[in-house]
Amino acid sequence: MNNIIEINNLNKFYGDLHAVKDLSFCVKQGELFAFLGINGAGKSTTISIMCGTLSKNSGDVIIDGYNIENNLSEISKEIGVVFQNSVLDSSLSVRNNLYSRASLYGIYGQEATKRIETLSEILDFKNLLDRTVGKLSGGQRRRIDVARALIHNPKILVLDEPTTGLDPQTRKTLWKVIEDCRKNEKMTVFLTTHYMEEVVDADYVVILDDGKIVAEGTPLQLKNSYAGDYITVYGVELEKIEKLGFKYEKIRDAYRVEVENPKVARDLIIKYPEIFVDFEITKGKMDDVFLTVTGKKLVGGN
Amino acid sequence: MKTFIAITKRNIQLFFKDKGMFFSALITPIILLVLYTTFLGNVYHDSFVSALPEGFSISEKIINGTVGGQLCSSLLAVCCVTVAFCSNLLMVQDKTSGARKDFLVTPVKKSILSLSYYFASLITTLIISYIAVAASFIYIAFTGWFFTFGDCLLLLLDVFLVTMFGTAISSIINVFLSTNGQASAVGTIVSAGYGFICGAYMPISSFGSGLQKVLSFLPGTYGTSLIRNHSLKGVFRAMGKEGIPEEIVSSIKKSIDCNLSFFEKDVSIAGMYIILISSILILIGIYVLINLVKKGRE
Structure with a gap:
């Protein structure tokens, strides 16, 4: 590319x-x-x-x-x-807004009408075309912004x-x-x-x-470079998790153990099969990556 | 050209849709009309009668026609400029709303954008100014009508030119404003101050000679004088027919700024047109140049 x-x-x-x-x-x-x-x-x-x-x-x-x-x-x-x-x-109405913005790119008349029609179908705002933009909800307005x-x-x-x-x-x-x-x-x-x-x-x-x-x-x-992996272990006692010697976190009905990479996770599971009876391995999240590289939390995300 | 028309249309639509902007544009002419008809009209009437030489009597219709013409010309001179400042607020609003940013990410030329603001503002100001002309004609028709068809056309032309002038001045000033607070401060100053400096509230002839000289450098002064001349042309003709000597008519003209001088030299009507049209062209040129130099980039 x-x-x-x-x-x-x-x-x-x-x-x-x-x-x-x-x-x-x-x-x-x-x-x-x-x-x-x-x-x-x-x-x-x-x-x-x-x-x-x-x-x-x-x-x-x-x-x-x-x-x-x-x-x-x-x-x-x-x-x-x-x-x-x-x-x-x-x-102004959605239609007038889109017509005026289309003209800025040299799109007028039939061509503009056709383009607005197509976008209203794709973004599902055909019923909003004659509504005033100021009276639209946040979501409706955003669809018009994308159309523009x-x-x-x-x-x-x-x-x-x-x-x-x-x-x-x-x-x-x-x-x-x-x-x-x-x-x-x-x-x-x-x-x-x-x-x-x-x-x-x-x-x-x-x-x-x-x-x-x-x-x-x-x-x-x-994720591989800046965030570890997690092994979530279900139905196991605290003493057993502590025995692993890794950083962990208690969640509702399980413990989440933080490991450096998939290889460490695999070695741990092989070494302690009696602890890892019911478990899942998940990759670290982008939030963790962001926190690791910037030392800051991105506010507003999920 | 199609892009220019489309943006101008958008600007005009926004002006009439925005009730705040529309009514604030109407407020100045309405306040002036009420002020003139209820208060200043009587003041003008009394001062005009008292200024007449002893032994002279003029028909009440001529006196009322003179006062009416003076009132309406003052109103129109102020209206053409102050309304232009209100209607040109869109330029500032587009900056605060982000619409300007939206325009700048498109391939449209900055000169087209700036001229579309100018022409949209010109059209909206003209609509309101011509409504004010119609209201003035109705008022004068009741007080004392001396207009010929030619006078009416010349008055319409004067209003057109002064509106072009007002729109150009407001465009140049508004280009530097970026908040609504700045815009309303400028609008307030212009609404309050322009009537004085163009001789609409008080004739320039009543100011001190130093101030008169300073004001003679302002093109708006000649715009007001043109409107006044053509609003009162018919009345002056009627005065002549009633046998009032030319010297007295001339001194009345001088006292209400129909005859203006630039450093003791009288400025003819043609001279006033040349000054006004030249200043309009220069101001529009400066406005476009500012936009091109600014380039919309920081």
């Missing part, structure tokens, strides 16, 4: 504050790329630079082969953005914490649409989120802290 986004040695200063520090990473075409970090880590600054709404101090940003320095207009045609907060006109970002059929969809505050059903619907777009249109999705369960499905994850990359890789690589 080709790189659709290439960022090399990107730096951004706000006065004395060095917000983005020599950032370099690539995003492959068609992949779900997750960008993780607490508030102020530099995620939104990087996204704003990629979208051309913020200037950089140094470094290269190349999107779909175009350098942002000279080809911002071309890049804008290829990027759709779902912002953290809805930026649609709350006193997809209005020009972009190659890259940037999602800046798109599902924060949404109910599980709406999150599921949104992710289904985004997944469909990825598969059918080979769309690249650039995601920042607070929900770790959304990151688990990512193809590649970059964790940002204080403006620089502190870890990157596939979710599996990150």
